[in-house]
Amino acid sequence: MKIALVTGTSTGIGLETAVLAAKAGYEVVATMRNTDKAAALLERLPDADVRQLDVTDPDSVRACVDGVIADHGRLDALINNAGAGHLGTIELESVDDVRDVMEVNFFGVVQVTKAALPHLRAAQGRLITVTSVGGVVGQPFNEAYCAAKFAVEGWMESLAPVVGKLGVAVSVIEPGAVATEFVANVRADRDVEALVAGAGDYQPVINGYLARTQQAFSAAQSARECAETVVGALTAAEPRFRYQSSESAAGFTAVKLADADGSAVLALTASWLGA
Structure with a gap:
């Protein structure tokens, strides 16, 4: 049986991805930072191999x-x-705050990918990363988060033709608004009321941003719908590089991306590497 390692499976997209990957025939290694939070996953997927x-x-x-x-x-x-997630703007936070966001969202991906790649090459396997529409379009008060997701997308787009020559298919998944605990976690990470209270001249614009975001998440897709896109990339005979997880995400990224599925860029860069 094929083995799939999924990170961040205690809630949301990761949990749903683990469940659907198992239904697709994979033996799932479901990882999370705190395995005390595994109950929701194990209720859905009792045979999951849960690891810290x-x-x-x-x-x-x-x-x-x-x-x-x-x-x-x-x-x-x-x-x-x-x-x-993370909300803030550079005048109202420290450079260390930005470094912390990069550490989790970019360097975390780099570290796990580096450790896994020798084994993925041996298996001629799949490398899939959940990024964000924020990895394509920079968004107000998401400077550090979008910078990290831009970095992930650039890193994976650069890596894809290289490891593709060695049999590893690379894909990125770009969700828009998803109804998960992600937004609640953002609030826990940086108290929104405190952010607004200390915003000074930025207060009117951050209030405008928060009102727009609340409206966007009122029409968010479900975590399961996003996970269906992830597992679609996992099981596709010829996976694309870039997937948006909803029509609204595709429309949003299309404002910036003419090459919406990434095939033209990868065809170009792969051609640099010979036959």
């Missing part, structure tokens, strides 16, 4: 991937889903 993984901790990453190989003997797919 903090994507920001190199020792945790190494131990998790080594453990998967020791116990299962192979790794056919990595689905990078773990991440954290």
Whole structure:
């Protein structure tokens, strides 16, 4: 049986992806930073192999991937889903705040991918990363978050033709608004009321942004719908590089992307590498 490692599976897109990947025939290694939060997943997927993984901790990453190989003997797919939201703007926060966002959302992806790649090459497997429409279009008060997601998209788009020559298919999934605990986690990460109260001259524009965001999330797609896109990329005979998880996400990114599925860019860069 093929083995899929999914990060960030305690809630939301990661949880739903783990469930659907199992239904698609994969044995799922479901990872999360705090395995005390595994109850919701195990209720849906009792046979899941739940493991602790903090994507920001190199020792945790190494131990998790080594453990998967020791116990299962192979790794056919990595689905990078773990991440954290963040609201703020640079005049109102520290550079260390920005570094923290990059550490979770970019370097975490880099660390897990580096550890998994030798095994994905051996299996001729799949590397899938949940990014965001914020990895394509920069959004107000999401400077650090969008910078991290832009970085992930650029890194994966650069990596894709290289490892593609060695048999690993790379895809990114770009959700728009998704009805998960992500927004609640953003609020917990940086109290919105405190942000607004301390915003000074920025207060009118941040209030406008928050009103628009509340409206957008009132029409959000479900985490399961987004996970269906992820697992579609996992099981596709010839996966694309870029997938948007909803019509609204596709429309939003199309404002910036003429090459909506990434095929033209990858065809160009792959041609640089010879036959």
